[in-house]
Amino acid sequence: MALLTLASPSRAAALPRWLGLEGLVIGGAIAALVVLVVLPVLSLVAASVWDKGLTGSFFATALGSTANLRALGNSLILGAWTGLISIVIGVPLAWAVSRTNVPAKGLIQLTATLSYLSPPFLTAIAFVNLFSPNAGVANVFLREVVGLDVTFNIFTMSGLVFVTVLHTFPFVYLLASSALQSVDASYEEAAQILGASKLRTALSITLPLVAPAVLSGTLLAFVNAIALFGSQAIIGLPGRVVTLPTRIYALFDYPPQYGVASALSLLFIAITVIALYLQRAFLARRSYVTLAGKGARPQLMDLGGWRWALFALCVVAFVVAILLPYGTLIAVSFSKSWGLAFWQNLTLENYRFILIDYDVTRRAILNSLMLATIAATFCVFLGAIISWIDIRTRLPGRKLLDYAALIPLGLPGIVMAVALLQFWLKMPVALYGTFAILLLAYVGRYVPLGVRAANSSLRQIDPSLEEAAQILGASWGTRMKEITLPLIRPGLFAGWLLVFVPVIQELSASILLFSSESITLAVAVYNLYETGYTEPVAALAIVNMIIIAVAIGIARHFGGSRIGLKTGG
Amino acid sequence: MATIQINNLSKFYGSKEGGAAVSGLNLDIRDNQFVTLLGPSGCGKTTTLRLIAGYITPDAGTIRVGDRVVSSADGVAPPDRRGMGMVFQNYAVWPHKTVFENVVFGLRLRKVPAEAARRKVLDMLAMVNLAGLEDRLPSELSGGQQQRVALARSLVVEPGILLLDEPLSNLDAKLREKMRTELKQLQRRTGITFVYVTHDQAEALALSDQIAVMHGGELQQYGSPDDVYRRPANKIVADFMGIVNFLPGTVEAGPNGLAVAVDGVAVPAPVHGTLAAGQPVDLAVRPESVRLAVGEAGTGRLAATVTDMTYLGNLVEYWLQLESGTALRAQTHPLERFSVGDRVNLSIDAADCSVFPRAGAAH
Numbered sequence: 001m002a003l004l005t006l007a008s009p010s011r012a013a014a015l016p017r018w019l020g021l022e023g024l025v026i027g028g029a030i031a032a033l034v035v036l037v038v039l040p041v042l043s044l045v046a047a048s049v050w051d052k053g054l055t056g057s058f059f060a061t062a063l064g065s066t067a068n069l070r071a072l073g074n075s076l077i078l079g080a081w082t083g084l085i086s087i088v089i090g091v092p093l094a095w096a097v098s099r100t101n102v103p104a105k106g107l108i109q110l111t112a113t114l115s116y117l118s119p120p121f122l123t124a125i126a127f128v129n130l131f132s133p134n135a136g137v138a139n140v141f142l143r144e145v146v147g148l149d150v151t152f153n154i155f156t157m158s159g160l161v162f163v164t165v166l167h168t169f170p171f172v173y174l175l176a177s178s179a180l181q182s183v184d185a186s187y188e189e190a191a192q193i194l195g196a197s198k199l200r201t202a203l204s205i206t207l208p209l210v211a212p213a214v215l216s217g218t219l220l221a222f223v224n225a226i227a228l229f230g231s232q233a234i235i236g237l238p239g240r241v242v243t244l245p246t247r248i249y250a251l252f253d254y255p256p257q258y259g260v261a262s263a264l265s266l267l268f269i270a271i272t273v274i275a276l277y278l279q280r281a282f283l284a285r286r287s288y289v290t291l292a293g294k295g296a297r298p299q300l301m302d303l304g305g306w307r308w309a310l311f312a313l314c315v316v317a318f319v320v321a322i323l324l325p326y327g328t329l330i331a332v333s334f335s336k337s338w339g340l341a342f343w344q345n346l347t348l349e350n351y352r353f354i355l356i357d358y359d360v361t362r363r364a365i366l367n368s369l370m371l372a373t374i375a376a377t378f379c380v381f382l383g384a385i386i387s388w389i390d391i392r393t394r395l396p397g398r399k400l401l402d403y404a405a406l407i408p409l410g411l412p413g414i415v416m417a418v419a420l421l422q423f424w425l426k427m428p429v430a431l432y433g434t435f436a437i438l439l440l441a442y443v444g445r446y447v448p449l450g451v452r453a454a455n456s457s458l459r460q461i462d463p464s465l466e467e468a469a470q471i472l473g474a475s476w477g478t479r480m481k482e483i484t485l486p487l488i489r490p491g492l493f494a495g496w497l498l499v500f501v502p503v504i505q506e507l508s509a510s511i512l513l514f515s516s517e518s519i520t521l522a523v524a525v526y527n528l529y530e531t532g533y534t535e536p537v538a539a540l541a542i543v544n545m546i547i548i549a550v551a552i553g554i555a556r557h558f559g560g561s562r563i564g565l566k567t568g569g
Numbered sequence: 570m571a572t573i574q575i576n577n578l579s580k581f582y583g584s585k586e587g588g589a590a591v592s593g594l595n596l597d598i599r600d601n602q603f604v605t606l607l608g609p610s611g612c613g614k615t616t617t618l619r620l621i622a623g624y625i626t627p628d629a630g631t632i633r634v635g636d637r638v639v640s641s642a643d644g645v646a647p648p649d650r651r652g653m654g655m656v657f658q659n660y661a662v663w664p665h666k667t668v669f670e671n672v673v674f675g676l677r678l679r680k681v682p683a684e685a686a687r688r689k690v691l692d693m694l695a696m697v698n699l700a701g702l703e704d705r706l707p708s709e710l711s712g713g714q715q716q717r718v719a720l721a722r723s724l725v726v727e728p729g730i731l732l733l734d735e736p737l738s739n740l741d742a743k744l745r746e747k748m749r750t751e752l753k754q755l756q757r758r759t760g761i762t763f764v765y766v767t768h769d770q771a772e773a774l775a776l777s778d779q780i781a782v783m784h785g786g787e788l789q790q791y792g793s794p795d796d797v798y799r800r801p802a803n804k805i806v807a808d809f810m811g812i813v814n815f816l817p818g819t820v821e822a823g824p825n826g827l828a829v830a831v832d833g834v835a836v837p838a839p840v841h842g843t844l845a846a847g848q849p850v851d852l853a854v855r856p857e858s859v860r861l862a863v864g865e866a867g868t869g870r871l872a873a874t875v876t877d878m879t880y881l882g883n884l885v886e887y888w889l890q891l892e893s894g895t896a897l898r899a900q901t902h903p904l905e906r907f908s909v910g911d912r913v914n915l916s917i918d919a920a921d922c923s924v925f926p927r928a929g930a931a932h
Contacts, residue, residue: 464661468719471622471648471655472675472726482674486665 022476026393029385030401036444037407040419047422048262058259068264071247074157074236075226076271078243081161082168082225083218089165090172090221091214093314098180100301102310111318116170117548118325119505121230121522122541124163125529126325127154128234129332129538137328140340155239163231166321168221172214179213180206198301212282219279223272227412229508230526244268245414245508252512262422265415273410326545332538350539360516361540364524369547371435371520372503375442379499380492382443383450384458388484391458392466405451408444413508416445421512433515441509446499453495457488501548521547571635571729571762573598573621578630578640580616589786590616594630596781596791603756603763605773608783609809614766617783618732621764622655623648634730654723654731654761658738660715662707668694668718669703675726693725697751713744720752724759733765737772749775770810774798782806804925807853814859814897815851817927822846829924832893834871838922849927856886858918859899861907870914873897875907889915 048058062068096102097109130138131154142148153159183206191201229245236243242250244264251261303310332338336345354361383405389395390402408416420441424431431437465487469479485492507522514523521544528537575596581589591613598604606614619625621632623645632640639646648655663671669690676686694700697717707715716736723731736752737745753776756763767773773780774794782789782797782805790802801807804815818831820840827840829852838852862870876896877888880903887907889897899915907913 462659462661464657464659465663467622467624467648468655468657468661468663468722469674470624471651471653471732472722473649473652473678474674475649478678483663487663 020476025385026389026395029382029389032382033386033401033404033447036440036447038404040416040423040444041407041411043423043426044262044265044415044419047258048266051259055259058263061257061260062263062267067242068247068260071242071244071264072267074241075244075268077157078160078164078232079222079226079275081157082164083222085161085165086169086172086221087214087218089169089317090217091176092310093169093317094173094176094180096310096314098177100303100307100310102303102307102314104311104314107318108314111314111321112170112173115166115321116174117501117552118167118322119230119507119522119544120164120167120228121234121507121526122329122505122544123166123325124231124234125525125537125541126328126332127159127163129328129338129534130154130324131159135338137338137340144340153239155235155241157239157241159239160232160235160241163235164225164228166325167228167231168225169321171220171224172217175213175217175220176210179210183209216279216282219275219282223275223279226268226271227414227508229414229511230522233526234529245412248414248418249511258422261418265418268412268415269410272412276410329538329541329545332535333542335535335538338534338538350535351543354536354540354543358536360519361524361528361536363517364519364521365543365547367435367518368504368521371438371442372500375439375446375503376496376499378439378443379446379450380453380496381450382447383452383495384454384485384488384492386447386451387455387458391455392463402451406448408446409448411445413441413445413506414512416441417509417512420444420509433513433518435518437513438510438518438520441513442499442503442506445506445509446502449498450495453491453498454488457491458484461487497551497554500551504547504551505544572600572633573730573762573764574631574633575617575621576631576633578617578620578632579628580613580620580625581628589613591620591627592786594786594788596788598762598764598779600762601760602778603753603765603776604779604781605765605767605777606781606783607767607770607773607809608789609768612783613786614768614783615734616786618734618764618766621730622653622732623651652726652728654726654728656716656719656723656731656733656736658735660712660719660736660739662710662715662718662722664707666707667703668699668705668707668710671707671718672703672722672725675722679726689725690721693721696724696755697721712740713748716740716748720755724755724761727759728761730762730764733763735767736765738767738769745772752776774810782809784809799921801853801923804851804853804928807923807925812856812898812900814854814856815925816854816891816895816897817893818850818852820844820846820848820850820924828919829922832871832891832895836917836922837919838924839920840924844924844926851925851927853923853925854897854917855921856898856900858921859889859897859901860916860918861887861889861899861901861905861913862916863907863911864914870916873913873915875909875911875913878907878909889913 049055051057093108093112097105102108128136130136131152133139133151133153133155136152136154139151142150142152154163187209188201188205191205192198196204226244229249232241232243233246233249235241236246244267248261248264248268251257251264331342333350334346334348335342336347336349355365356362386401386405390398395401411419420437421432424437424440431440461484466479466483469483474482505522506520507526510520510523511526514520519527521540525537525540525544528540573596575594575598578591578594578596579589580591594613594617606617608614616625620627620640623640626645627640627642629642631638634651639651663674666674672690672693673686676689681689691700691703694703697720699714699717699721702710702714707718710718716739719736733752737748740748749772752763765773765776777794779791780794780797781791784805790797790806792800797806798810801810807813816831818829818836820827821830821835822828823835823837825837827844827846828835828837829840829850830836831852836852840850844850871891873889873891875887876890879886881900883903884900885903885906887899887901889899891897897915
């Protein structure tokens with residue numbers, strides 16, 4: 001019949017499916033994940049128990065030497081205190097914003113977001129400028145102007161906990177406030193109508209509903225806190241507070257102890273994975289809270305005069321977490337020599353030095369911009385393919401692929417670097433010290449963010465949209481190009497920035513992998529700091545923050561979605 | 570030719586013992602026909618449609634289109650090489666493309682020159698009453714309009730076969746009825762073979778040349794709307810095709826051959842050959858086949874009491890109780906009114922009844 005003339009699209013004879021574009025792309029993504037994540041982790045395991053034969057000596061040293069045990073203990077103490085204090089700060093702020101009529105809720109939201117995005121090694125540097133026992137401006141001020149005989153010493157465990165909490169309390173704050181907002185007022189009203197007092201209602205209805213979210217946020221704070229190399233090196237090392245990341249870093253001093261470093265790294269992974277497992281378990285239990293969904297109508301409490309007391313607490317949080325460190329960094333960056341005589345020695349020389357005169361920082365800025373751009377692009381496309389395989393195909397073992405893409409969440413940055421070193425030093429290709437190994441580290445570390453971004457977009461797109469194109473004769477490539485990619489583009493764009501921001505300031509893995517040629521922004525900051533260039537460091541830190549601010553501005557402009565869920569450091 | 574021949578088609582989910590989505594399906598769909606796959610959710614009708622489209626590989630059996638095998642357990646021609654059209658339950662209109670871009674998509678893939686493609690798209694949009702909306706985005710269209718975009722997009726490439734997966738289920742009742750008429754006219758006009766999936770028996774009866782009633786992954790009956798409604802092959806079909814009463818009775822020999830005795834009254838329903846006198850059976854009676862009259866039962870009429878009534882506007886529905894206690898639904902014209910508690914006598918249009926052996930009853 002005449003109608004059939006148009007019916008079949010003109011296409012070449014069908015190739016076997018695995019030879020087509022679809023097969024190549026899927027195969028490529030699987031291979032990439034294996035090379036990026038699976039093989040490095042396996043070689044880490046191998047290096048920890050193999051030295052010309054099976055050996056337990058590395059683990060014996062890792063768990064036997066006082067130095068290693070102390071590092072392990074310090075990391076746990078740091079994580080525990082940080083988690084605890086994050087609750088103390090995060091829960092009241094979350095409650096104030098979600099459940100009371102406290103003024104200036106936007107300020108709290110801003111404080112939490114900025115604290116969360118600030119790289120902790122920059123905050124650490126800022127507070128060293130204020131509270132180092134001898135030269136810290138705050139201490140000098142107290143001694144010489146006020147005349148008090150008190151000296152705050154930032155180089156202690158308390159100092160480290162303080163600086164780390166400023167970065168981690170938002171984890172508790174964000175999860176607690178979203179949980180509090182999704183508890184519908186009707187739950188509480190139901191208790192009150194039955195005769196429960198406000199306190200009774202809060203304790204027996206609200207608290208159990210939000211407790212899983214709070215615990216989950218606390219565990220995230222714990223995991224993030226112990227993984228931060230920068231702040232632990234900057235504040236911990238001068239005070240001889242050695243932690244796991246700094247201890248592993250030290251094991252690479254000549255002569256490097258690869259085996260012990262690997263064993264210690266695996267212990268580190270074990271701690272992280274256990275904490276993340278518990279976190280997921282807690283988070284799974286809060287599913288009943290979200291049942292009420294977006295339409296939930298939380299009950300706002302009128303605090304009367306007390307709201308100003310709570311407001312004062314919020315202002316203190318803003319001042320300590322944002323104003324103080326960034327004010328300090330900006331002030332230092334414009335100083336000839338950091339000290340009390342600030343107004344007498346203003347200069348732009350530091351910016352000139354790092355942006356024009358000094359080739360290392362110039363190179364570092366360009367390197368970081370380039371690496372972050374490429375890594376973010378890779379992560380997003382790899383994430384898109386992996387989540388497409390998971391959601392749209394019936395490929396056997398696709399769940400395994402999904403899990404493999406989640407592994408890096410359990411790998412602290414420095415451990416990722418150790419694993420990559422172990423693997424690539426054994427390979428015939430010389431990658432050590434190249435851009436390539438940094439790129440591998442970044443893509444490997446942040447591929448979970450790419451997968452998560454693509455996953456949530458892809459889940460919102462009904463498979464029938466692809467199927468409709470397919471039955472009209474569109475090949476796999478056409479379907480991706482015409483239908484799927486355009487539809488998930490906003491999600492991919494958000495994911496791109498989600499990776500770009502932490503990579504720009506990545507320090508934990510870069511510190512073991514860089515060379516003078518491939519030096520990055522965060523490494524340059526750290527090295528300059530180590531060599532005592534206080535003022536140029538601050539200028540570089542400000543440049544770092546400007547880059548991030550521009551990136552987030554672009555993100556807000558295009559997507560407005562919640563950007564920057566995980567920062568490096 | 571756009572004929573579809575399905576032979577012994579099976580698709581299992583999970584383990585082979587676990588469950589068959591479709592099992593041992595045989596179906597011959599002739600050219601230019603409007604064929605409906607009808608059944609409750611989970612009956613395998615959508616799986617069958619997706620097997621025909623090529624989204625799923627069968628575990629056994631074959632599907633032929635014309636004389637070409639397109640699906641077998643060894644492999645399938647992928648959907649993009651079948652030249653079929655499909656309309657999805659959620660329309661699947663691409664939200665990032667305008668109406669024009671949605672419809673022209675298939676023509677571009679077929680390398681139709683731009684000007685010819687444009688003309689075809691505009692003609693097709695006029696045909697589905699969407700003229701002038703070609704630059705709109707789907708978000709600016711109503712559900713019914715989106716439905717028409719999906720139809721136009723499938724039809725513009727002139728497929729020999731159009732598959733429709735519950736295309737009207739997301740529309741409101743009035744629009745559904747309107748689209749129903751338009752679909753039928755469209756099928757007659759284009760001569761395309763329509764394979765239509767629905768769980769709505771009224772829709773199936775109104776639209777189809779042939780209905781395939783499915784249940785539990787198996788084909789129960791394949792026939793014209795009149796066949797499946799008035800001569801259901803089994804109790805499942807009878808039950809699914811609308812309201813039905815199953816009256817317990819016994820086969821008995823009468824003066825004019827076999828009949829069914831219900832409450833001692835012989836109903837001369839068509840008893841097929843495999844049933845013998847004395848066998849317990851269920852007599853399937855549609856509510857509209859029951860006629861009510863006032864007064865005590867005479868010969869050949871069943872006595873009943875009205876226990877409840879529901880006014881439906883164009884009909885009145887009565888719940889009746891026979892002497893034996895069996896409950897029965899009847900629908901009558903609103904002009905005849907009875908009240909709850911009335912003693913009535915019933916006559917049953919025996920020719921429109923079906924007789925089925927009673928499950929679990931001893932011979």
